[in-house]
Amino acid sequence: MWGRTPSLRARETVHMVDSLKRPDVEELRPGIKRPAQDTILTPRFYTTDFEEMAKMDISANEEELQAILEEFRTDYNRHHFVRNDDFQQSWDHIDGETRQLFMEFLERSCTAEFSGFLLYKELSRKLKGKSPVLAECFLLMSRDEARHAGFLNKAMADFGLQLDLGFLTESKSYTFFKPKFIFYATYLSEKIGYWRYITIFRHLEAHPEHRIYPIFKFFENWCQDENRHGDFFDAIMKSQPQFLNDWQARLWSRFFLLSVFATMYLNDIQRSGFYASLGLNARDYDIHVIRKTNETAGRVFPLVLNVDHPKFFALMDESAAANLKISEIGRSGAPKAVQILQKLPHIAKIAGNMLRLYLMKPIDTACLEGSVR
């Protein structure tokens, strides 16, 4: 069964700090947090057509994939994820809303990392003996993601509550994507993950007074794992030019770029207090991460979004404001039916804006040759 590797089971130790429990945290059992409810904006778990992936002929880019496999084998971060003395203290001083937002950040990150672990682990299992290079790459990437998820889960324990990753494996619903879409989605989530981690790291390097918790010191080497994972998906897609060079690829690249960017933007603006606690402006941070990820994606996608269009972030801002209204209504305590009616105009606003963003003329990456590619 997925996720029941010994290394992860060992991390599921129960930690409980009674004084830190908040009444609004739902526990599965003492010290173990019930996973956050699935919404359109929470991290997803994926599954795919393993047969189709096993049949893929990667010979068009095998050399690059082999080189990436060698890098994975080197395992640069073998000794990186070790909890040092910096963690050995009480974190009670991080309290109130900051604590809640921080826990949420850890949970979302842990869930996202763990979802990568599950998918890569299952892919390595299903491709074993059929597509050896890919199978080993997936295995070594699942190793990295297990480390990341485990490290975050231990950080959650510092705040009194962990996730039961075994329970998460069984209780989450899985979204099916054909291999092509798995590649678009995982490529983007790895690259955006890289830019998110490195941007926080660089900011805190310049402003150590905002480093409220030691985990951020680990982000520099950590994000290099994500960067390598992203490069792996870049190389796979290049081995399958049919995934990149038809009109469908153009439509789907736009779709995935927009959904990854909008999900992050709406989520982060809703949690701007967390970024503020690190001395970051959530909006500026997201704009930077989106610009960088979009630029990076131009190395493989046939097009990227025109994030410099004067309406691009204006439409994102309106959508983020509508999303805030939706969550306010959700907290209002009004009857469900009333809430649905109240939410409708805001949902329609977001949907309309997303459509406008999707239809905005993209930038062909062929014309970027020599600049960001």
Ligand SMILES: [Fe+2]
């Ligand atoms: Fe990761």
Ligand SMILES: [Fe+2]
């Ligand atoms: Fe990754």
